[in-house]
Amino acid sequence: MFIRAHAKKRSAQPTLYTRAVRDLVIIGAGPAGLSAAIWARTLGLSPLLLERASEAGGQLLRIFRDVTDFPGVIAPDGRLLSDRFLAHARHMQVEFRLGANVAKLEAAARKLTLTTGETIDAGAIIVASGVRPRPLGVPGEAHARTTFHGAREAFVGRRAVVIGSGDAAVENATAIAAVTKSVTLIARGSALRARSSLRELLPSTVDILSSTRVESIERESDTLIVRVQGPRCPQRIVADAVLVKIGNLPNTEAFGELQRQKDGRIAVNAKGHTSAAGVFAAGEVADGVLPRIVTAAADGAIAAREAAAFLGRW
Ligand SMILES: Cc1cc2nc3c(=O)[nH]c(=O)nc-3n(C[C@H](O)[C@H](O)[C@H](O)COP(=O)(O)OP(=O)(O)OC[C@H]3O[C@@H](n4cnc5c(N)ncnc54)[C@H](O)[C@@H]3O)c2cc1C
CATH class of the missing domain: 3.50.50.60 (FAD/NAD(P)-binding domain)
Structure with missing residues (x-):
């Protein structure tokens, strides 16, 4: 130098x-x-x-x-x-x-x-x-997490939302389903993109909302409200923890x-x-x-x- x-x-x-x-x-x-x-x-x-x-x-x-x-x-x-x-x-x-x-x-x-x-x-x-x-790019994104395994306690026994449809989203939704009260998986496309070996492991208890877009994530006291737009889904999903896995x-x-x-x-x-x-x-x-x-x-x-x-x- x-x-x-x-x-x-x-x-x-x-x-x-x-x-x-x-x-x-x-x-x-x-x-x-x-x-x-x-x-x-x-x-x-x-x-x-x-x-x-x-x-x-x-x-x-x-x-x-x-x-x-x-x-x-x-x-x-x-x-x-x-x-x-x-x-x-x-x-x-x-x-x-x-x-x-x-x-x-x-x-x-x-x-x-x-x-x-x-x-x-x-x-x-x-x-x-x-x-x-990759960020979601919606208001309130800071309330969501990008890791499940690193923040496991936030999910155990709670209502979870997982956003994404690729390998990471489906793999995480499967792991989360084993410890949570409920899991909703929100996918933007009409089908999950994850490889078939991972899709096969996804428990039937996971609620999949396809062709659905997340609009915002809001905090209301102790819970999170995920507002979504989609053909067959509610406009508002109540959750305790949200995980974003969109690449x-x-x-x-x-x-x-x-x-x-x-x-x-x-x-x-x-x-x-x-x-x-x-x-x-x-x-x-x-x-x-x-x-x-x-x-x-x-x-x-x-x-x-x-x-x-x-x-x-x-
Ligand atoms: C949750 C998770 C689970 C995974 N599981 C597996 C697995 O089981 N098996 C597997 O093979 N792979 C797995 N992967 C993927 C694997 O970790 C990556 O493919 C690998 O780390 C990529 O290495 P990389 O060196 O290219 O980049 P990275 O690991 O992303 O490292 C890039 C580094 O560059 C630094 N950097 C960026 N910009 C700058 C800058 N401008 N100036 C200075 N430094 C900068 C970053 O801080 C970072 O430390 C996993 C990844 C994640 C997130």
């Missing part, structure tokens, strides 16, 4: 700011970013891993049930897996910066600006910024210069190359085919290899 004088015209005191130069900067410390960093170290690079949260792990920290589909580890929750990834990254002496939020990427110059104003120049960049829950949005606000896919994810080729030379993308921010831990980790490794090749280090 060095200090550079920014020569301002007619300024007696030059503005000083820090400007770091790194061979590889990785944005996001979820499975993709951590795997990319581990691989980059294996290849002899000195990656800097930037994570905007106060803790590394990404979505792993939001998995409060067992994880059974990552080879070699059957974990009681995502945190254990995250701890293993982190221990591995520390073992490889990966340099982390937590609370480092990338506000802007100038792709052609491979220059990053953090929300603090600090700039970092990189030889290569891997964007592994993942996704966040995810890619974290791409800072990466406006990179080409996108139709769904808003960053466009990449099979090796993680984006539309900008030397900028790669890995994990869920780019890959919507199988958004899992194992694929994010694999994407990260491939992106690290490609970054090393770009830097002439492979």
Whole structure:
């Protein structure tokens, strides 16, 4: 890191700011970013891993049930897996910066600006910024939750509403039905989108309202009122807890210069190359085919290899 004088015209005191130069900067410390960093170290690079949260792990920290589909580890929750990834990254002496939020990427110059104003120049960049829950976009949304397993006590013995129709919505409605008084599943389309193996597990006690749109969620003393519009449904559903599971949005606000896919994810080729030379993308921010831990980790490794090749280090 060095200090550079920014020569301002007619300024007696030059503005000083820090400007770091790194061979590889990785944005996001979820499975993709951590795997990319581990691989980059294996290849002899000195990656800097930037994570905007106060803790590394990404979505792993939001998995409060067992994880059974990552080879070699059957974990009681995502945190254990995250701890293993982190221990591995520390073992490889990966340099982390937590609370480092990338506000802007100038792709052609491979220059990053953090929300603090600090700039970092990189030889290569891997964007592994993942996704966040898609908001409903209705008034009162703040009354709803985005996790059941992480807030189980709010549902036990109560009246629950689950909004969504994909795998996550149906899987959660099934789990919630086992502990609640009632579950209403609200789907915007005419049929559930979840895979058939999950739909088959959905108990018949779950009340499904299809072709139904949520208009608002209101709090009335201790209860929530979900107002809906639909062909055959009541206009008002009384609930104690509401769970929203309507998919995810890619974290791409800072990466406006990179080409996108139709769904808003960053466009990449099979090796993680984006539309900008030397900028790669890995994990869920780019890959919507199988958004899992194992694929994010694999994407990260491939992106690290490609970054090393770009830097002439492979
Ligand atoms: C409830 C739940 C259950 C799941 N269960 C499973 C399962 O059983 N099996 C499975 O394989 N997968 C599961 N998944 C999916 C899996 O967790 C994801 O596919 C995986 O975490 C994606 O990894 P990623 O690194 O691409 O992104 P993420 O895990 O989303 O990590 C991205 C990171 O980038 C950071 N970031 C974003 N923008 C910036 C920025 N501008 N500057 C700096 N940092 C930034 C974020 O804070 C985050 O830490 C589950 C997910 C959830 C939410």
